[in-house]
Amino acid sequence: MHDMEARHIIEALRSGVPSRAVGSYFTEARPKLTEKMDRALKLTSREGKSHGMIIKGRYGEGKTHLLNTVVSMAHAENMVVSMIPLSKETPLNRFHLVYQRLMQNTYLPRRNQPGFMDQVDSRLKDTEFANDLLFFVNTELQRNRIAYLLKAYINEERTEEKMKMQADFEGDFLSDAAVKKAYRENFKTPAKFTESFVKTKHTMDYFRFISYMFERMGYNGWVILFDEAELTGRLGKKQRMAAYENMAEFLINPVMSSVFTLFAFTDSYDDDVIEGKHDFDILEELYPDSPQPIQSILNMILKAPSLIPLSNKEIHDILEGIIELHGKAYDWQPQVSTDLLACRISGAGYLLRTRLRAAIEYLDQKYQYGDDNEVSSGKLDEEDIVSLDMIDES
Structure with a gap:
């Protein structure tokens, strides 16, 4: 029975593309x-x-x-x-x-997909939570744009308009005129900004608000x-x-x-x-x-501290984990020692990711062919070459 999580980690290591799954498994280096x-x-x-x-x-x-x-x-x-x-x-x-890019790549605990506004919408039904956020944006931020936006967002019932305001919280900022329009349509009174919002200068207000919101969400x-x-x-x-x-x-x-x-x-x-x-x-x-x-x-x-190259023991520990994972991923028992695998990858270059990829390629070969053959280049003698004339003569 193949272990799909193990296979996912092996495939990530083989590709050389960093993976959260790899990071969660190899935590001891x-x-x-x-x-x-x-x-x-x-x-x-x-x-x-x-x-x-x-x-x-x-x-x-x-x-x-x-x-x-x-x-x-x-x-x-x-x-x-x-x-x-x-x-x-x-x-x-x-x-x-x-x-904006951070908002697109924000993960809540125990979630495999990015995003958080669905949880925010659910929590905003709680009056105490909503009032806490409104109090914060009215008293702690330098500008009051987010206060008007949040109040309009909480009150808005039209799906399309709500999605536009949600996109603003996620970094696709609305114009000041659009925020004022949304507030006026919901409360029939004008919004009076303390100053115009300049996204190249005032985005830290959003960072402060989002960080407080996550804290209040528990x-x-x-x-x-x-x-x-x-x-x-x-x-x-x-x-x-x-x-x-x-x-x-x-x-x-x-x-x-x-x-x-x-x-x-x-x-x-x-x-x-x-x-x-x-x-x-x-x-x-x-x-x-x-x-x-x-x-x-x-x-x-x-x-700043630098990542020193891994010790031989740390590399051996990682290789031991790779051998175990490869066995789980493809449902077999690799008869390979960490010492042998370390020796096999010693000439694969100085990059850690290249050496790990070489280790997986070696295990792939053992799994598929059951031997230790290596692909190598050699000299091709003239008599080994078959010409078109020889083919015609035959």
């Missing part, structure tokens, strides 16, 4: 770093304060796997998780795009994970400084409720970007009178 993260998660969930950290590692050495492990740890703590890679389409200097916090943060280095100097400022919103005196944020960079970011592109000089040029908090962010990146 790099125990010191995972223990540090576990303490930070527990501190966030128990005290209600926000925390954050930065990690670095070489390409292919398990940064994304570590983030997926954090996903499992966070869900075990009853925390909501959002995880995205930064990219050209989602650069850190454009906060509104980051928010979750122990919100974990936000940013992978491939090194792509920030491809931005122009002003855009890069703006990205560091946005990082500071999460890591330096964060104003959100019970949020743990983690950024993953490559090891080379220090030399290639901070030193190579003279970020400290640019900071002094653009912010001569107020270098904080960007200076603190740059120092945090420089001092």
Whole structure:
């Protein structure tokens, strides 16, 4: 009988694509770093304060796997998780795009699919819950746009209009005129904004609201994970400084409720970007009178812990798990020792993901053919070549 969960993990490892399932199964590598993260998660969930950290590692050495492990740890703590890679389409200097992408990739505990607004709608039927949210947006946010939007959303009965407002909470922002129209249609009175909403400047109001809402929904916090943060280095100097400022919103005196944020960079970011592109000089040029908090962010990146290569014991433990999973996935008993498998993959390159893929390919071969034959290249002698003339003559 095939174990479908085991097969899913094996297929993910074979493809090299990071997987939450892989992260939840292989949680014991790099125990010191995972223990540090576990303490930070527990501190966030128990005290209600926000925390954050930065990690670095070489390409292919398990940064994304570590983030997926954090996903499992966070869900075990009853925390909501959002995880995205930064990219050209989602650069850190454009906060509104980051928010929208995070909303599209937000997972509630014990849920395999992203999304949370269905749970919000269910909870808003509770008058006490709705009033708590309304009190928060009226008293704690710098602008009152979300207060008008939330009140209209709670009162709205037309499905199409409600969906438009729901999309706003998820990052597809309505114009101020559309929010005012929705409020006026529901309450017959005009909405008076304290200031116009500028999505490139005011998106943090939404982060604050969502973090408080998750807390009031009974979750122990919100974990936000940013992978491939090194792509920030491809931005122009002003855009890069703006990205560091946005990082500071999460890591330096964060104003959100019970949020743990983690950024993953490559090891080379220090030399290639901070030193190579003279970020400290640019900071002094653009912010001569107020270098904080960007200076603190740059120092945090420089001092961030790096993922050291796995020890032989850790690699053997992972290989032992892969052998067991492969047997469950395809309903067989691999007669392969971890020492033999480690030897077989020793020449597969330095990238961890490449070596693990080689281990699975070896087990695939054993399962399909029952032998240890290896595909190799050799010299082809002239007499081995069959010509078309020889075929015709036959």
